[in-house]
Amino acid sequence: MSRYRYGAYQGGPDPLAPPYDVRAALDAIGDSVLEGTRPEEALRELLRRGLPGAQGRRGLDDLLREVRRRRRELRRRGRLDGTLEQVRALLDTAIGQERAALFPDPSDEARLREAELDALPSDTAQAVRRLADYDWRSDAARATYEQIKDLLRREVLDAQFQGMKQALAGQDPQALRRVKDMMAALNDMLDKDARGEHTQEDFDRFMREYGDFFPENPKNLEELVDQLARRAAAMQRLLDSLTPEQRAELAGLMDQVMRDAGLALEMTRLTDALRARRPDLAWSGQEQMTGQDPLGMGDATTALAELADLADLEAALAQDYPGARLDDIDEEAVRRALGRQAVDDLAQLRRIEAELERQGYLQRRRGGLELTPKAVRRLGETALRRVFARLSSGRQGDHDQRDAGQAGELTGSSRPWRFGDEQPLDVVRTVSNAIRRSAMEGAAPGRGVRLHVDDFEVQETERRTAAAVCLLVDLSYSMVLRGTWAAAKQTTLALHTLVTTKYPQDAIQIIGFSNYARVLHPAEMAGLDWDMVQGTNLHHALMIAGRHLDRHPDFEPIVLVVTDGEPTAHLRPDGRSLFDYPPSPETLVLTLAEVDKMTRRGASLNVFMLAEDRRLVSFVEEVARRNGGRVFAPDADRLGEYVVSDYLRVRRRRR
Template identity: 45%
Template structure:
């Protein structure tokens, strides 16, 4: 006998993050976070800002929050709470009309009786609720009229139930007397269970409540499709719905509330249902006082909602408010893990939940993959790993600008020829350096193992395995990058480009020219040697003074520490020196620049010239006085002046550094930066 093959069913994966989704790409996030950190944000705030903005292919928290706000506004502007009242009025009008028709054509009816009935119908109260109440004892002559009136009582009962138990309006359609009796019995048992729970004091009482809950669910579980596991889950679900029903009542006008209260007594033709539901509301409010029982909303639309739909809308509004708070991340200790993705999918669809999950994974990856580290004070800082990643991106941008076209290969080459530097790197198209055979073979073996192969049976080289040796074309360099950190740099928008430039040069030297010695020196009112992490995280603050003299002192000290290296002096500034260091160590400041400050700066620049420093000034801004001063300074030491636009500052500094490592370069030798927008002033 041939067995039938097993059938398979396929559906959406719901076990967490998509296992086939590509890994989280952190490069764009790191670039954006790095930009904000260099602008003065803390890494924590910078990460929060990125999550709020999102990326070019990824909606951020702000976009999702806007969708939440739009849906909330649409609910209020599209709907009103008159749905049930309008439906009751339509049924009442239909019943009265059918009855009048029947009275007009019934020839067997006594004239006095007909006149009395017509007078009753003619003098019905204007209030729909009062009219329904007045007709509760009316002896209908028309079967169609009686059916319409009975539909009113049935509708009211189903709507009141739907307020507390979602979906009950549809479930109880065409209900029989036995169905209604089962509802009344369930409500009686439910209220008894809740009251027993409220009175429980001892462990024995609690155990008795648990047994009563199990018995209740065995008997009435069909009414609770959410299948609560214990009485607390049952209370949570019922209280949220009941509180929304109360908020709906609060949202009605006093006249609407009064009409509804009168009509509720007609539900299923008996006040028993309204009494049981009122008892239920009281029990739930006592058990869950923390729910919002007093709130209200203002519905201004034209589309009427029934009691159940209105309660559902109030639940949706509460859920939307909760999601908006979660997406705002504005409360203390907020984390992306706080987002309720199920609620978000329910309100905005699966795509919104996918976007939010990606953002949560991104935040988790940033925290757990070592890109953000806590310092001794508990604050987050960009880790060295993150700095390297950010520096690589900046260096790639610099390479593109220097090439004059997008997509050009990175500035990788340590030297066109010469002795090997001892460093290796991954091969890239156009490289002519010799292969590093041991590292290439080792890469191939490791890749084979990672891909599940057995290196003992053979290893095939792949282009991804190849590493080449770097070569040095000249002697080592001692590089001093002096960056102006006075407040004018931040005030005129030069703060972040300055930091980007420093990080790009730092990355180039640490990754491609490891034999060179770089010192970063910031000079404001005074100068200081700074690590790259310190410089990139430095906040702009009011610092009166541009102490180029102190910066040059530190640069010359750096050059003297490395007597066998070629000194390279790179100075980025937007102002003339207005401060210098006295022999006592005190800072002298005066504006406009004092001749003594100028003299101190010139003397220290001359010392750099005597040490053989190749000097380039990068002048930011169009101040004629600054231009004259820097031109005269550069001529004293046979240096260069570059006046780049801010976007091209990094390319200008890196290009000058690369030029210092070979024969003296001209603008043409490096292809310009940014399409020739900068200006080069030679000696």
Template identity: 50%
Template structure:
């Protein structure tokens, strides 16, 4: 059949797909605050302040996102690749090192001085400009207190002078190292005489005798050993023109910085004045050497005009990016990072990482994950604690998933609280029906068994749903039996020394999350005990920093635990003890802690007495023994037999699962 000429012919367009380059990817997933908060929480639990933990996370990044340190490392590596063979980089580096060393020595001296002028000097030293040239210029008239700092700063002036001379006189940098004032005066005299010689030559005068006198007096500065004025000019003009070509390749900002540094050469602008006069005379004598063009650096690797200018622009841009990524200056923000410059230097992936870091930093602050306590300290907010607890509890639950029966917390009971899940009805169940699921099951079963689905649908519409026992589902519930739970955690310094500090905190956070979200009728109380004991909330425990504190005062902790248990006389008492050491401290009659190691008999006796009191309250006591201390193992085994308690010896990775699992078992026993 022929095509109808009036029918429009379909046209097909072939699509091509490539990486999105129109700015931030609109389809990119949002930043994962949970992972960030998890890592920040780990640092906080290890004893780092929340603000410092946030900075450290941004610096190190995550497994899927480079941090500021990694980006800065790549920036600095690229800078080194650009300047590896450029001698000027070495000079700038030497100047920066000398400046940093001088400032450090001066700060040490100022810290030892107690007068007001020293405090003012500290402020001046602490607010130096980021630019090396500006910092050197600002310190040129500074009254140094440290002799070592003054010596290092004078070396900067000496280095600048030698570098400038080396650009024009071969070997001058090494020859003038450690030069005295007399040596510098010889340089000044040589330049003065040289400029007189060049001026006479440019005026057309016969300089034979003047040249001979000049060489007799200053010939050691010219290893090339020129034979006449023309050869002297040829040698000097080539190096001088190369120096000018290098200068021409700099950006205006870089030329200004070099000019500013040059004024400090040998501590006087006179050197630059003499060199400028010499360059002018040499240019007049040899105008065809390309003074207005770029040339090779005097180092091992040269650059033409375009390459040199581009490289120097890159160096300035890389230095700025390195400072922005360091975030070490006052008022630093991630928004300061020049993303366009980062794109040019490291490519699109680096920009994506930097943008995600900025978005993550902003989101963490804007979402209210940090707040300030009454005493003004920066801390994790309740919202952050809930997120952190959820993350940690998820890990604990995954560890428990392989344990048969330990996570089964379902209970059929008339007074149960719905969990949000449902299950098939079983004989003897008294839980309420899940009506929606039951009716749905009936409809689906009727349709699946019918030979004519259309007729079945009409039948349901006319006569309603017929429910079979197979369709019934009941709402899953939890028992409302209340418990007064006390978690006693050891905060003595041995917990930190043996790497048990963070696992202990993670355990407390996981249990607190479970109780506060799943078993809200239970009353959880946290007690931290070292040389003395105190009640503590979960946020404070999370940020608690380890202290050099000897003593395991379980006696005091049990006294506080009994107060909590007596507040809820109708609740089932549950006591969970996490420790890595025998009791080595107790409260004496005055209320002061008494410490003695090895454990004093009185300490053991008082601790056992309070454990007996806890047992008489009907408490179920479980000890979680950390480490392999035989004395602790013997003590706990005897106590467990005495009061009918339990001893669990988990590894650190399984501590959270052991504590949470024991708590859930206690609920199962209460329901039974």
């Protein structure tokens, strides 16, 4: 029999995992919105911390920490002057070997050679250049000097083409000739592409012949250019990061080895072409490497290229620039830096954002992110559940009973069902009607009871009068300073949801006011933000509320005001707002005049104070005296409970 072994799936995300539940993400965003955050900021916060309960899935902050840890590790890897140090050590060895061969020779020629060695410049590059034509007496010294040239040739080319060091090992002249041919073919291909004549077939032919020089296995010319340009820019930053003396020595050595190998012209052509095609890369700048081990040019260039990639990735993961989106994050850069698991984590975060938009909870408008009416309804339900959760279970009033009817309290009587009725069915009388009808029609016993449309009866309920509801919410900057803004937003959403779902016959209008007042629509309320302006224009808000009540003359008027300050602005006849602090007599007179109009309409103004300033207390006491409404001073976290309870109390009283 065949035997099988099973283990965890390693090919990426689990293909048998349950479908992604976008509601959890929406609820997490909703929690932040109800705390006063704008939807766009709430989504960004969710993406930063990851979805609660999504085991094994990291947020952007987790990936960002990993990137920063990786950058610290790279900086501690070693020093950038490793190649220069190796050349100096080999040069000292070659000179020592040559001196050892000259010392036993008593001739004047030997002394002249020693004097020539003594006169070598301290600059390593100049010393190596001066010894290029030197006739070595010691075979060991000559071999050491050849090691210097071979080391430089391999390190310089490895800095430009990753993996070239291994390709040129052994000082094979044919290998160097092949490098020259590759660079010439590469430059020709770039020139051809600049003229618009390049084809994918040209690239494929180039890779068939020289693909072993490019271990990253690019798929097209653009990928190859990107790889080469990143390394070329990193090599330039390597030079910039050295001291001026080190930079001059290493540049001199690089120039000399390229000239000796006959590659100087092709290397210059390639570097110029790469700069022209990728000017967006960091072609200058310094990196601080703090390690103790010396790094060769190839390894140092690789480290600096990785550091540049990590810096770009860090900026993309931070998402702190205007219009930032997860699509800006390069998935390939994430894979190179952090591995496959990080790519899966990023894909999960992208799925959150995409699913919220696809399923109709989020929409982008005018470059920003907004909650749709569908999301606002769910958010309002959450706000209402929070409010009802705070109401005492033993307290009389309406609660979140999903099996309750929507047409009022039962009277105990019933009537025949009519098309369009939403009252609950009277099951006993409906079945009784069916039985009596069946008996009168002479139905055979044992055949059961068949219901007919005329058999149905519904339970009668009390008729509920419709109400015109106005909630006036202070949007001034002081609401944020006092920490009451989040409670006001949650209360607004909860009351709107309660009225539109439980009492659909009521007409509700939410009015926000600061220096001016305006009607707030449901989709706007979730993303509602405070106004950083001066003025609490209750006068304008009462005018708008009055027009709403006048449009519903047969409705019971309910006016609720949430504020943390006395009126400091009013609307002038020309439509402009006038601010004054302390409040001008004109502002108070005009505002109280609107209060008197509300009184004549029969509307009581119930005011919910979120502060206890002397001026505010004095003003609301005058409103209560003139209008007969009530004054509440709840804590901010109980505002929703107070407002919803008061609305329900008024409705029960006027039913």
